[in-house]
Amino acid sequence: MKRTRAIIEQAFRQYRPALAYSGGGDSSVLLDIVHGMGYRPPLIYTDTQMEYGTNQAFVREQAGRYGLQLHIARADITPQDCWKRYGYPMLGKQSARIWMQKHPASKYGFKVDCSTCCRKMKIAPSRKLHHKIGCNATLTGLRGESDSMLRGLRALKDGAICELKQDHLTQINPLNGWTDLMIKRYTVQHALTVNPQKQAGHVTAGCMYCGGGAQFDNSAIRALRLASPDDWRRMVTEYGFGPIIIAIKYQVTLSEAQGALDHLGGVESVADRMPHVFDFLRPKPLKGYDR
Numbered sequence: 001m002k003r004t005r006a007i008i009e010q011a012f013r014q015y016r017p018a019l020a021y022s023g024g025g026d027s028s029v030l031l032d033i034v035h036g037m038g039y040r041p042p043l044i045y046t047d048t049q050m051e052y053g054t055n056q057a058f059v060r061e062q063a064g065r066y067g068l069q070l071h072i073a074r075a076d077i078t079p080q081d082c083w084k085r086y087g088y089p090m091l092g093k094q095s096a097r098i099w100m101q102k103h104p105a106s107k108y109g110f111k112v113d114c115s116t117c118c119r120k121m122k123i124a125p126s127r128k129l130h131h132k133i134g135c136n137a138t139l140t141g142l143r144g145e146s147d148s149m150l151r152g153l154r155a156l157k158d159g160a161i162c163e164l165k166q167d168h169l170t171q172i173n174p175l176n177g178w179t180d181l182m183i184k185r186y187t188v189q190h191a192l193t194v195n196p197q198k199q200a201g202h203v204t205a206g207c208m209y210c211g212g213g214a215q216f217d218n219s220a221i222r223a224l225r226l227a228s229p230d231d232w233r234r235m236v237t238e239y240g241f242g243p244i245i246i247a248i249k250y251q252v253t254l255s256e257a258q259g260a261l262d263h264l265g266g267v268e269s270v271a272d273r274m275p276h277v278f279d280f281l282r283p284k285p286l287k288g289y290d291r
Contacts, residue, residue, distance in 0.1 A: 001033075007160050007174040008034055008139070015137035015170055018042045018071075018130050022206055023059040023195050026141030029186050030175055034139065035066050041139065044129055046073040048121045050207040052197045052228070062193070071133055073125035079209060080239065082120050087113030088244055090211030091281060099248070109254035110244055114210070122207075127167040137170040143178045197227075209235050211245070211281065221245070222279040233271055236278050242267040245278045 011017050019034060021027045021043040034041065045059045063070035083089070090112040091099055105111045130138055160176040187194065208231055212220045225232040236242040247257035261267045270277060
């Protein structure tokens with residue numbers, strides 16, 4: 001905590017920061033710490049157009065509770081346009097890159113790209129809004145290695161404060177190094193309000209239409225199916241994630257995956273009768289996984 005406070009103090013001493021607030025657990029902890037230290041930064045929430053129905057209301061409620069000004073960023077394109085052009089958000093950022101190296105779109109008929117989806121729908125609109133309201137730095141709840149291996153490597157290389165040259169912005173991560181246990185402990189000790197989506201069993205309070213890693217022990221796709229079946233069905237059928245999940249799962253082309261689903265009655269029929277087949281991106285559970 002001492003290091004976190006020192007980073008926050010440096011941030012407000014050297015920069016004009018806004019706090020990137022998603023409504024999730026990490027950014028809620030950061031918001032409470034910053035507010036408790038007497039700082040009142042503007043909050044920037046990015047509406048990715050893939051948010052859970054109650055998330056923006058929760059963010060507005062939190063902004064009001066802390067007495068902070070809330071700004072909402074939004075991309076100029078739709079998620080569907082982004083996916084069709086750049087790739088579907090599956091496998092996680094690093095794994096998606098590795099997948100595309102081994103499974104070229106020219107052969108398999110589809111692209112996966114978490115990084116571009118995140119950049120176009122969330123990061124770029126947020127950073128553009130930072131400049132618009134006169135802020136030259138962003139405070140985030142990123143925790144480095146506890147978030148992902150890729151972010152851990154970046155945190156090791158760049159530290160808690162790094163220059164985003166592409167965006168002409170300084171990114172400050174006061175929670176760098178915090179663990180899940182530390183976040184949970186702070187949340188309980190300070191009686192923070194937990195996002196309704198997390199209470200409902202969702203893996204994240206962020207984008208609902210994201211394949212992420214879809215691990216057996218932490219699949220956002222499965223969590224969405226169980227907690228919000230209508231949203232899950234829209235993702236699998238209307239938005240085209242179903243055949244892509246099957247293609248990744250069995251490492252076949254998109255046409256082969258679609259053909260298999262058609263043989264079983266079509267993606268909508270499979271979603272009704274065997275919804276679990278879309279839960280994960282691996283054909284078999286990892287060793288030790290308990291179904």
